[in-house]
Amino acid sequence: MGKCSCHPEIETSYICMKHNVYLCEECLKCRDPELFCKFRSSCPIWFIDKKMAGLDEDKKIEKEMFKVIFEPDNKEVEVPKGASLLEAAQKADVHINASCNGKGACGKCKLILKSGSVKKEPTALLSDQEKAKDYVLACQTFVQGDVTVKTPDEIIEKKLKVAGMGKEATDRLKGLVKNIEPMVKEITLELEPPTMDDPVSDLDRLNRGLKKTGCDVSKMNVGIKVMQELAAAMRDENWKVTVSVIRKKCSNEILGVTPGNNRPASLGLAIDVGTTSVVVYLVNMADGSVISAASGHNKQAACGDDVINRIICAEKNGPVKLSKMALATINNLISEALSGADADAGQIKNIVISGNTTMAHLLMKIEPRYIRREPYIPCVSEFPILKAGETGIKADPAAAVFIMPGPAGYVGGDIVSGLIYAGFHREEPLTLFIDVGTNGEIVLGNKDWLMTASCSAGPAFEGGGVRWGMRAEEGAVEKVVIDPETLNPRLSIVGDVKPRGICGSGMIDLISEMLLKKIIEPNGKFRLDASHPRMKKENDELSYIVAFADETSMEEDIVFTETDIHSLVLSKGAIYAGFTVLLNQAGLDFSMVERVIITGGFGQFLDVDKAVNIGMLPDIDRSKFKYLGNSSIAGAYMALLSDEYRQEAGKISNSMTYIDFSGSSMFMDEFTSALFLPHTNVEKFPSVKIG
Structure with a gap:
């Protein structure tokens, strides 16, 4: 065994x-x-x-193939009989959110069956109304003939509501980097032609010109391809050339020599590869301005909402599949950003990637399986500078690629990037830093010391595991206020359209309001029964009606169930327990914390008071809280422009003390205590009055 x-x-x-x-x-x-x-x-x-x-002794029996058409994209793909619609969608590059990695447990991968023969596994995750409209779960529906399906309007991929695009991003980041020092520098030279009095070789002449600009040519490498093209490049524009030089830790390298001094502007990419979403900034490397930006869902979500499911998927099929998914997302966004700036991929010479440890491994096709096995060690924590041609990223093949280093398997480069932007590691005040996302990474410290941990908050705040949960897209409920008399909610919707679901900030608001308006008990159970006009039973489970069918774009009630509440309570409990244990490990408590920095995708819409009400954030002076937006992309932008910040990234990563909560009895005790609203010990939350 x-x-x-x-x-x-x-x-x-x-x-x-x-x-x-x-x-x-x-x-x-x-x-x-x-x-x-x-x-x-x-x-x-x-x-x-x-x-x-269906194998015989030597080969597979040929399987019958059928067509699957996906509307409204009209994408068509052939799959063997018995393949799931989820597998067909992945093959057709149609985005379907499969939070549970196709196990039939999340109910997110909904499609509408228009025509064709399929075999459906029974599921309780579709309502009677949905079944009446021919909804199916993609992972539980298997092709038996030619099939046509449609992606429901309420889950069609829409543009994320991301703070900071284009001019807005430039204004926010303006002045963060004083001296621009890219990895690949384009140096224009006007060289003296050779003469009988100065008969040095073309390469020596080039090195002499570079030395005059301050380049250290004593450690300069050059490839055979550059030498083969050097003679023509030097003479085509009368000894006027542009030289691309990459600067590494221990050496420099000439990447290319092109004739003339009128090259198009050199561009850079700052990329945040999140578990849920990907954000790309296209940057003018001359002045640091963000000339275009794009964001979208990480296509890896089809293999699960969290990093554990992604690792399991990679173990079964290898990391190549997930790498292709991430690259497809990144390259599509790069194309979108380039189109918006009327620029060419060949102009991209510098790239910085920020992401958690698992995302970095999967993107680079590196085996991630040991990240989830004790002692949870990544294969690589600090990458050398790579070239874009090695990675598959859409850019000049010789473009330099810097991947943010990460201190541990569950605390990665996105947190290091966040610290570069937040800057509290350079200052005296004791700071608690939290990136609210699937992993829930926490950092505690100041300029003298740093401790970090991951509290596995799960995907609930990103919409995973919640019946009507969704990301902060158009149609998401982002704010909720409940009338104390009628118990009717007043909703704020992203995009000011009919609601399609509830995003993380909306769910926090909703639980807080239901607690304070006595709709639910501190244990998360409903006080009201199904006889109340705002309550109903769905699949034999009691739920609160957030929006009635005639108010929604799907013409179906948006509800919030006790199971949904439980998922959120687990997530908030993990975050609060993580804070408590990390402080305890340092011999501190919340009263000693001088500021709390919140970052992450949905944090921009977070109501701190309501997050305190449910016990997610500590009940301390509200002036201590500060929201910094997507700190991962901001730190990647700073490292893109500055060698100082790239060097600082390595120092931050190496200076962090990682605390592993996986086998900690203290964490489990604190986590269990935090599974009430706001907490089993109400004295920790004196400002929360629930009556």
Whole structure:
């Protein structure tokens, strides 16, 4: 017996002798069916897999193929009989949110069946109204013939409401970087032509010109391709050339020499690769202005909402699939940004990527599986400077790519990037920093010391695991106020349109209002029953009606259930417990904290008072709270322009003391205590009056 390589909590007797790994019943699949294996004649995994996959002794039986058409994009793809609609969507590059990685547990991957033959697994995650409209779950619906499906209007991918685009971003970031020092510098030279009195080689002449500009040519490397093209490049414009030089830790390298001094403006990319969304800033490297910006959903969401599900998906199929998904998202956004700026990808010479440790590994096709196995070690924590051609990013193939370093498996470069922007590690005041997202990373400290941890808040604040949860897109309820008499809610909607769901800030508002207006008990259970006009039972579960069907774009009630409340309570409990334990490890308490910095996607709409009401944030002086927006993209922008900040990133990463909560009994005790509204110990929240 041994532990399954993909599910270490499961004991199994099945072992692959070729790879020497154990596989549980869920994972019984031959890894190399096309390759010779001397163990095959006695391998139970091979025979079970062969039976399940329809293999004969030597090859697969040809499967019947059917067309699947996705409306309204009119994308068409062929898949074998028995493939799920989720698999078809992924193959057709149609975005469908599958929070649970296709396990049928989240109910997010909804499609409308227009025509065709399918086999549907029963599910309680679709309402009677949805079933009447021919809604299906993509992961639980299997192709039996040609099929046409439509993405429901309420879940069509829409542009994220992201703070800071274009001019707005430039104004916000203006002045953060005083001296622009890109990794790849384009140097214009006017060289003296060779003469009989000065007969040095073309390369020596180039190095001499570079030395006059301050370049350290004693450690200058040059590739054979540059040398092959050098003679023509030097003479085409009468010894006027533009030289691209990349500056690394221990050496410099000439990347290219082009004729003339009138090259188009050099551009840079700051990229925030989040678990949920990706943001791209296109930057003029001459003055640091953000000339265009774009944002979109990370296509990896089709493999699960959180990093654990992404890692499991990579273990089953390899990291290449997830890398392609992330690259497709990034490159589409780069194209959008370039189109908005009327620029060309060849102008992009410098790139900085900020993301958590798992996102960085998956993007670079690096094995991430050991991040989720004790002792939770990443393969790489600090990357060397790469070239865009090696990564697949849409830019000049020789463009320099700097990936923000991360201190641990669950605290990554996005947090280091956030600290560069927040800057509290350079200052005296004791600061608590929280990036509110799927992982819930926390940093505590000041200029003298830094401690960090990840509290696994889960995807609820990003809409995962909540019946009508969604990201901060058009149609999301972002603010809620409930009338104390009628218990009717007043809603603020992103885009001022009919509501389609509830985003993280809206859910925090909603739970706070329901608690204070006595709709729910401190344990998260409803005080009201189904007889109240704002209450109903859905799938035998009591729920509060946030918006009636005639008020929504889907003509269906938007409800908030006890299960939804429980998901949010788990998330807020993890964050508060993380604060408490990290402070305790340092011998401190909340009274000693001088400021709390909140960052993250939905934090820009967060009402601090309501977050305190539900016990997510500590009940301290509200003037201590400060919201800094998407600090990850801001820090990436600063590192893009400044060698000083790129060097500082490494120092921050190396100076952090990582505290692992995974086996901490103290964290579990604090987490359990935080699973009430606002807390089991109400004395910790004196300002919250729930009656």
